[in-house]
Amino acid sequence: MAADQAQGGFPVDPIHQFQIQTLIPLDFGGIDASFTNSSLWMVITMFAVTAFTIFAMRGRAMVPGRMQSIVEMSYEFVANMVRENAGSDGQKFFPFIFTLFMFVLFANLFGMFPYAFTVMSHIIVTFALAMTVFIGVTLVGFAKNGLGFLKLFVPDGAPGALLPLVVLIEIISYLSRPISLSVRLFANLLAGHITLKIFAGFIITFVSTGSVLGIAGAILPMGMIVALTALEFLVAFLQAYVFTVLTCMYLSDALHPGH
Amino acid sequence: MADNSDETSQSTRLTQGEVGALSDLEKRIHTAQRERHKTDLAESQKRNTDMGVGLRLSTEFIAGIIAGTGLGWLLDYWLGTTPLFLILGLGLGFAAAIMNVLRVTKNMGTSSVQTDDTKTDDTAGNTPGATE
Structure with a gap:
């Protein structure tokens, strides 16, 4: 054990990657609205999605090329998702759902680049997205069904005496949706990226022992990083997918509150 | 819709044997699709860590x-x-x-x-x- 070398603590700060750095300070009447590295990566994500979809579809070929078929596949993927989870009348909201999916997916994938900032690893970002979905879906529910939307909170076959309690619990359950939606996305990405950095730190600790055994031992965390990176790519996609599927399900609840 | 009616009018002109072969093919396609669907599902379930x-x-x-x-x-x-x-x-x-x-x-x-x-x-x- 080379405890004396590692005495200065862990060689890598696994949280450092999530630090917000102000790039252009902005101040609107005491509200700090600075343009940060997080904003920068959101803007990059937005431009990348737009550029990707527009340029890839520029040819509008009957037989799609490589890029065009990627865009067509993602279009069909989201369209099927909306149709199956929100029903055919949910198709009206396809543009929003597609934008949401592409934004989260691209933000997550950009986060996999070294030195890039993972936008979705901050709970305020995912919570803002989840609240947008939550408020939007609630408004849609009331606009579509009027007060009939409140039927969502009254389960079938509840005995009369227990009804107020059950309705209260249902309302709390409904209010917990944006929390679980945002926490899931944020926690998955945060945990994954921290794990990667910690295993990277293990390599440095191993190698800094200087012994042959230590350098040979560094292969173990290295292999772990390779495996985890693959897993992180899966998580990046899966979490974008889960976020949008749940949005579709909430939308379906808003459109058909009866069941 | 239009494709569908086209297909049926075509199939009326086919002989008995050809119709049998076609329905056989259809059956095989269906089972293949179902198999594929099953493996897809199994895969997605496996991904569900x-x-x-x-x-x-x-x-x-x-x-x-x-x-x-x-x-x-x-x-x-x-x-x-x-x-x-x-x-x-x-x-x-x-x-x-x-x-x-x-x-x-x-x-x-x-x-x-x-x-x-x-x-x-x-x-x-x-x-x-x-x-x-």
Whole structure:
């Protein structure tokens, strides 16, 4: 054990990657609205999605090329998702759902680049997205069904005496949706990226022992990083997918509150 | 629609043997599709890792408690009845959390049952299990 070398603590700060750095300070009447590295990566994500979809579809070929078929596949993927989870009348909201999916997916994938900032690893970002979905879906529910939307909170076959309690619990359950939606996305990405950095730190600790055994031992965390990176790519996609599927399900609840 | 009627008018001109061969082909395509769908589903279920399920359930649970307790705390904050609604909210939030978890696990149970008969179109391959 080379405890004396590692005495200065862990060689890598696994949280450092999530630090917000102000790039252009902005101040609107005491509200700090600075343009940060997080904003920068959101803007990059937005431009990348737009550029990707527009340029890839520029040819509008009957037989799609490589890029065009990627865009067509993602279009069909989201369209099927909306149709199956929100029903055919949910198709009206396809543009929003597609934008949401592409934004989260691209933000997550950009986060996999070294030195890039993972936008979705901050709970305020995912919570803002989840609240947008939550408020939007609630408004849609009331606009579509009027007060009939409140039927969502009254389960079938509840005995009369227990009804107020059950309705209260249902309302709390409904209010917990944006929390679980945002926490899931944020926690998955945060945990994954921290794990990667910690295993990277293990390599440095191993190698800094200087012994042959230590350098040979560094292969173990290295292999772990390779495996985890693959897993992180899966998580990046899966979490974008889960976020949008749940949005579709909430939308379906808003459109058909009866069941 | 137009394609469909075209096809039927064409098939009337076919001989008996050809019709038999076609329906045989159709059957084979259907079984192949079903097989493919099954493997897709199995794959998506495999992707549904234990850690994913655990995370899913724990977030649902924690979210319910946070929502209930937060609501109670807010009511206390407004009405100045400090511990009352916080405690009530914690209890109700706990109930809501259990309900959230039950709702998720119920869907997990059905997703393995409705493997082949409910959704036969090949698009269903990416739905149920992968909801992590």
